[in-house]
């Protein structure tokens with residue numbers, strides 16, 4: 001095979017390639033596996049690799065990223081020698097500059113008695129390194145990984161925003177979809193394997209998550225997070241991690257029985273179930289905790305007993321529903337005891353995208369009005385002492401309620417609002433609206449949604465009416 005380098009339209013001299021596979025070629029992975037397979041077999045057959053009960057787990061490999069695992073220095077030395085001999089026999093070299101040693105143990109035995117060598121040179125001992133894109137820490141500390149995730153999350157979200165995916169051009173629901181597909185998988189890469197996150201780390205992640213939610217909706221940084229995330233229908237970032245873990249568990253369960261990851265999972269599950277060790281770390285204990293939290297533990301128990309597991313689609317549906325339900329309950333409990341949410345909880349009752357955002361998605365000319373309404377929802381509050389209206393001379397406790405229902409200055413605009421409301425079928429609906437208390441009526445207008453059973457067209461018309469009139473009346477009030 002011959003190759004050359006192309007740069008600015010010009011080609012270098014052709015040179016012969018004696019070894020290697022083509023980058024991105026369809027067959028490259030298969031060719032590489034054929035090339036490396038005997039090495040993996042030799043490592044596996046060596047008695048020096050680590051054991052998990054009766055399973056040999058001596059090396060985890062992803063393409064050319066090889067990790068050797070052994071419980072003794074001598075064992076590790078033998079494994080490295082196997083690799084070195086194999087590479088010498090087949091005429092290639094492992095990069096010793098890229099090789100590193102991690103020693104997982106208590107601090108007492110942190111010194112490695114004998115240095116490990118590859119091609120005669122010492123392999124450096126480090127406390128943390130990357131394997132398959134995942135940061136491993138020999139002291140099992142995850143802080144640097146979490147900091148890294150927060151940094152990537154903020155940086156990628158901001159750069160996506162700067163590239164034109166901005167709330168002033170795009171609906172926040174579209175923005176949030178793009179951010180969830182581009183930024184979260186990158187920042188939270190392999191979060192299904194994170195375990196034992198401390199509260200500090202979770203708070204740091206939540207903070208970045210809420211920060212992004214606020215900039216997507218263009219809300220001020222001091223807006224209460226529970227308002228902000230629920231208006232866009234976002235669950236906490238912890239739910240995102242939990243979901244990844246549950247999906248990962250599903251993938252493992254549906255694997256073929258003789259594959260190593262599934263056998264490891266089964267052993268670890270049984271180990272946990274039968275309390276074989278005092279304190280078990282890793283994926284399984286975390287999974288059990290999450291399954292209990294979302295009431296999915298039956299599936300885990302069924303799997304351990306009978307090996308049966310739902311299909312991918314069914315499992316994903318179960319996960320989404322139970323995570324959403326349990327988080328909704330927690331959120332409702334939180335806001336029901338917080339006086340800051342006194343009016344907000346009447347406007348927004350569930351963690352779903354605000355109705356105005358949904359309407360604006362199919363009707364882009366309502367985006368500005370939707371933004372106006374969502375801003376109002378995030379700031380609306382009852383004053384402690386009454387304020388005097390300089391337009392009509394009445395006292396009020398809640399300025400939006402005053403604008404929508406009382407202020408004499410806006411009676412013409414209010415008449416127009418009612419004209420539109422009365423035109424909604426059935427006519428009884430306007431009677432229903434008229435019977436609401438002024439605070440409930442204001443909350444209904446701000447939510448752009450009614451519990452009254454309207455057909456689809458009328459319900460959309462009602463939402464649009466709310467967006468248009470609330471924006472018009474409030475801006476007239478504030479600018480006159």
Ligand SMILES: [Zn+2]
Pocket residue numbers: 389390391392393394402406407408409
């Ligand atoms: Zn007034």
